[in-house]
Amino acid sequence: MKPILEVQNISKKFLIQHQQLPYLSFRDKLSGLFSAKEATEEFWALRDISFDVQPGESIGIIGRNGAGKSTLLKILSRITPPTTGRITVRGRIASLLEVGTGFHQELTGRENIFMNGSILGMKHAEIKAKFDEIVDFSGTEKFLDTPLKHYSSGMQLRLAFAVAAHLEPEILIIDEVLAVGDAEFQKKCIGKMETVNKSGKTILFVSHNMAAVSNLCRRAILIEKGGLKKQGTVSEIIHDYQAASLGGNTAQWTTSAPGKSAAYISQVALHLQGTQPSHTLSVKIGIASQSRHKDLFVAYDISNSIGVPVLQATPKQQPFIKFSETEQIIETEIELPPLIPDQYKVSVWIGEHNTETMCWEKEIVAFEISESPAKGRSFPHSHSNGFIVPNSRIVNA
Numbered sequence: 327m328k329p330i331l332e333v334q335n336i337s338k339k340f341l342i343q344h345q346q347l348p349y350l351s352f353r354d355k356l357s358g359l360f361s362a363k364e365a366t367e368e369f370w371a372l373r374d375i376s377f378d379v380q381p382g383e384s385i386g387i388i389g390r391n392g393a394g395k396s397t398l399l400k401i402l403s404r405i406t407p408p409t410t411g412r413i414t415v416r417g418r419i420a421s422l423l424e425v426g427t428g429f430h431q432e433l434t435g436r437e438n439i440f441m442n443g444s445i446l447g448m449k450h451a452e453i454k455a456k457f458d459e460i461v462d463f464s465g466t467e468k469f470l471d472t473p474l475k476h477y478s479s480g481m482q483l484r485l486a487f488a489v490a491a492h493l494e495p496e497i498l499i500i501d502e503v504l505a506v507g508d509a510e511f512q513k514k515c516i517g518k519m520e521t522v523n524k525s526g527k528t529i530l531f532v533s534h535n536m537a538a539v540s541n542l543c544r545r546a547i548l549i550e551k552g553g554l555k556k557q558g559t560v561s562e563i564i565h566d567y568q569a570a571s572l573g574g575n576t577a578q579w580t581t582s583a584p585g586k587s588a589a590y591i592s593q594v595a596l597h598l599q600g601t602q603p604s605h606t607l608s609v610k611i612g613i614a615s616q617s618r619h620k621d622l623f624v625a626y627d628i629s630n631s632i633g634v635p636v637l638q639a640t641p642k643q644q645p646f647i648k649f650s651e652t653e654q655i656i657e658t659e660i661e662l663p664p665l666i667p668d669q670y671k672v673s674v675w676i677g678e679h680n681t682e683t684m685c686w687e688k689e690i691v692a693f694e695i696s697e698s699p700a701k702g703r704s705f706p707h708s709h710s711n712g713f714i715v716p717n718s719r720i721v722n723a
């Protein structure tokens with residue numbers, strides 16, 4: 327099968343203007359004898375990016391701020407041309423980049439739905455058939471005949487996502503924008519993207535929320551300083567990204583799932599200390615919420631590289647915290663048993679009164695055990711069964 331998207335040696339150069347201002351007195355300025363000199367600097371936001379996307383794949387594009395992810399998506403969506411390189415697209419693309427892109431502020435929600443559909447190459451009747459579903463998903467029914475300029479950014483996002491996801495593009499390109507929506511809508515969007523992907527459509531997804539990327543995507547591409555650092559399975563690329571972020575077994579990033587009522591995790595930091603067989607994992611999470619909660623509980627699930635649950639850590643204090651501020655940091659130390667070498671992923675559950683789930687972020691951060699706890703003993707770890715190698719001794723020798 328031919329790739330639905332072929333990206334060949336894409337580079338993008340921007341020209342950045344700098345003003346070189348000599349020191350000018352007020353009189354100099356008035357006399358106009360001297361003026362600021364303009365210097366132009368070339369900046370390569372992307373360099374020599376090549377990859378193929380097969381029909382039906384869902385690909386995560388990850389990288390630090392300023393790595394070039396949005397520029398790449400803009401080029402793929404034909405919003406901006408590459409400086410050099412070639413793209414071959416074999417399907418209709420719908421993209422959701424910065425909120426508002428592709429929407430007309432003076433037109434109403436209804437008019438924008440039809441305009442976007444026709445830009446996607448759909449007939450009026452086709453758009454009409456999807457119209458109710460779009461309106462229903464976006465929850466903007468009341469404002470359908472209001473010009474878009476009066477919508478909040480969250481409402482614009484809802485409508486834009488609904489249009490992009492329901493108008494049956496062959497390729498759906500989504501940038502970080504989902505962060506604008508509340509937690510409930512984000513979940514709904516991820517669910518919709520999964521459905522779109524399952525129906526055979528291709529998805530390219532940029533996000534800093536690793537839990538969302540690993541839930542949705544099988545494959546990922548790591549962009550670093552404008553170059554394609556690596557492509558591979560989503561778990562492999564997330565692991566590399568984390569390792570590159572802070573080095574070694576420390577990982578940290580800010581998640582982007584601000585919710586209105588439920589709590590969300592605003593930041594995660596993880597550090598692995600000690601040597602085999604006694605490692606301690608320190609996990610620091612920031613919990614943010616716009617409403618007051620008390621008696622919060624937290625639990626950490628640790629699974630291995632293929633997603634098999636290995637451990638659950640439930641710190642003891644009860645009630646756990648009385649939550650009254652907008653953001654609270656919780657630090658937990660987990661004494662790990664002697665685990666076999668692998669890459670482990672940590673999921674975080676936060677609940678109120680120990681029963682109601684407030685937040686459940688899957689595989690939000692990862693760490694790696696590289697040394698075998700069975701070192702010096704007879705079995706190499708590759709022959710071991712199970713995940714834990716407990717201390718054991720022969721007592722009658």
Ligand SMILES: Nc1ncnc2c1ncn2[C@@H]1O[C@H](COP(=O)(O)OP(=O)(O)OP(=O)(O)O)[C@@H](O)[C@H]1O
Binds near residue numbers: 340
């Ligand atoms: N129009 C432009 N003119 C000049 N420089 C630009 C322009 N657009 C983007 N850049 C630069 O190109 C680089 C890549 O930007 P881009 O927005 O693609 O990064 P990103 O990986 O999407 O970052 P983030 O995760 O913060 O959204 C940045 O250094 C940015 O400042």
